[in-house]
């Protein structure tokens with residue numbers, strides 16, 4: 001039979017605002033994944049989708065096709081519900097690190113596949129790798145064994161998980177087609193659905209330091225993620241949360257691990273702690289571990305207070321080869337930067353802005369992020385003791401502490417760091 005698949009006719013259809021058929025999308029992704037369809041035609045279609053969008057059905061078919069380009073995991077037989085959360089990323093967003101063990105301690109398993117830092121946003125994997133010995137490269141069998149034994153595991157994406165997304169993401173990155181809601185939805189969910197959790201909770205960040213700059217765009221992405229996740233048979237919830245100032249009082253890999261330990265001890269900065277609880281509540285309710293939100297919150301608080309959440313974190317770290325003493329004395333285990341510099345407030349007043357973007361750039365320049373994909377990260381550097389919007393400071397009081405490779409590097413960044421703060 002003649003091959004009736006003509007790529008340019010599909011590109012033309014989308015370019016002119018048409019809706020693609022399920023078979024066209026599935027065939028397209030199958031051919032792209034195995035190399036029969038070249039990057040230039042994929043790039044043209046991605047640009048057509050960028051301008052013309054996709055219906056909920058088209059987005060669901062695209063996601064499903066991309067998910068099926070690689071391994072799919074199943075957790076049946078685990079004997080517990082499974083849940084995961086996805087954040088669209090931001091500065092100081094360490095929430096997955098306390099969240100996974102906390103939810104696991106409440107009886108819902110968390111098999112979490114996370115990413116590395118992208119641009120100025122830190123990545124959960126980089127943060128965890130600041131714990132000496134922690135291995136983020138588990139194969140499927142070991143991943144399953146850790147989730148079974150501990151209740152949670154946080155690892156990196158393997159080459160076999162949604163390979164079509166890996167290829168398409170790299171192409172979108174260099175063809176101006178990243179900020180398309182259907183393409184973002186398919187990218188995120190092809191990986192999350194392949195991971196196999198029953199429940200998905202999305203933290204869609206909104207603001208100056210986020211991918212989605214406006215509430216309308218953030219809500220549109222949240223709606224699209226929910227429609228596709230539910231369409232694929234998962235229970236799902238989404239929160240739109242602010243990303244104008246960094247989350248918590250630290251940004252930088254090891255510093256964020258130390259702050260995560262504080263949260264797991266029942267303390268930590270109020271905003272980070274409350275976001276962890278807000279995200280954990282739907283994971284427990286949809287996962288069947290609590291009948292409603294107040295009961296879920298009470299259960300979460302009890303696992304923080306009893307030390308069970310911290311204990312689960314320590315067991316996860318140990319099961320993945322890391323030094324579990326990080327849970328008791330993070331400062332003894334985590335790398336420490338050689339130079340520390342407090343940046344004094346130039347005047348007294350109440351802070352009206354602490355720019356996430358500016359702080360994220362400073363962390364990258366200190367060596368805590370990458371300029372090229374092959375760059376090594378310095379886990380020890382970053383910022384701590386960050387003052388937050390609404391707080392009042394005296395003149396000369398520290399606004400933030402810089403952790404740097406040398407005093408000179410820290411001093412050189414002071415003007416840039418100060419520019420991130422505005423006073424009311």
Ligand code: URA
Pocket residue numbers: 088169178183184185187188
């Ligand atoms: N994260 C992803 O995994 N994919 C996108 O397209 C955007 C953010």
